[in-house]
Amino acid sequence: MGFGEKIYKLRKEHGLSQEALAEKLDTTRQAISKWENNQGYPETEKLLLLSNIFEVSVDYLLKDTTENRVEHDKGYYVSREMAAGYLLSNKKQTQYVAAGISLLICSAIPYFLFRHSVPTYIVSGLVLATLGIVSFVVAGFADNKQYTAITKEPLILDPVTLKELKDELALLKRKHVVLSILGTVCVAFSGLSFLLTRKGFLDITEQSAPYYALCVFLFGAGVYILCNVIVSRDTYAVLLENDQYVNRFSARLARKSKKVIEKI
Numbered sequence: 001m002g003f004g005e006k007i008y009k010l011r012k013e014h015g016l017s018q019e020a021l022a023e024k025l026d027t028t029r030q031a032i033s034k035w036e037n038n039q040g041y042p043e044t045e046k047l048l049l050l051s052n053i054f055e056v057s058v059d060y061l062l063k064d065t066t067e068n069r070v071e072h073d074k075g076y077y078v079s080r081e082m083a084a085g086y087l088l089s090n091k092k093q094t095q096y097v098a099a100g101i102s103l104l105i106c107s108a109i110p111y112f113l114f115r116h117s118v119p120t121y122i123v124s125g126l127v128l129a130t131l132g133i134v135s136f137v138v139a140g141f142a143d144n145k146q147y148t149a150i151t152k153e154p155l156i157l158d159p160v161t162l163k164e165l166k167d168e169l170a171l172l173k174r175k176h177v178v179l180s181i182l183g184t185v186c187v188a189f190s191g192l193s194f195l196l197t198r199k200g201f202l203d204i205t206e207q208s209a210p211y212y213a214l215c216v217f218l219f220g221a222g223v224y225i226l227c228n229v230i231v232s233r234d235t236y237a238v239l240l241e242n243d244q245y246v247n248r249f250s251a252r253l254a255r256k257s258k259k260v261i262e263k264i
Helices: 003-013 018-025 029-036 044-054 058-062 065-070 080-106 109-113 118-142 145-151 159-198 209-240 249-263
Strands: none
Touching: 003 029, 003 044, 003 058, 018 029, 018 044, 029 080, 044 058, 080 118, 080 145, 080 159, 080 209, 109 118, 109 209, 145 209, 159 209
């Protein structure tokens, strides 16, 4: 058990929140979080205080810390706070990526609304496409390198954290069912409309142009919804089904996508 794991375990055993422990040590909650995530160590004075608060020796706190931290077979310890941070970080990044894809799709809308004014629909389309690219760039900056190890190493989570994450996922699954149906209907409806048009059953006329603009919007909205649902599910899979996750196609695709975004 590493230093961060010991601090987290002892804090929970003593019924202390990160804020409460930080107050006792005259430090910040962020400092406690960093220690628990093995991103730093307290000063000697703080170590002595921790020893007194938890009624353990300093030697116990530090013993085998380095050895445990580099042993890959024992896994990478993820605290509840770190898991929450990882979920939030991925949610934000996914929203930016999904928004970028949707904006690129919606850049076709001006063509249907302003077909008779070429400069107008070209400029409007370029504005939407540019916003989509900007969204991709922002997503790249939103990628928090702090959580890189979570997707690359076997993970260790305490039973309480596992249960809380499973409960969260159970609630999300109900929401995901509704969103998945909504997103699929949007994509299918708009896709079918354009398929019928291509087959000659429907025509793009001045009167029907707004309808096709709506179809493009629905397609973009459906893609946005489905992207968020799929990635949200995979994000929880990283934490709860780590061994199976690393070999999934979607996981490999997500990692490749991140590399592409980082290069932009």
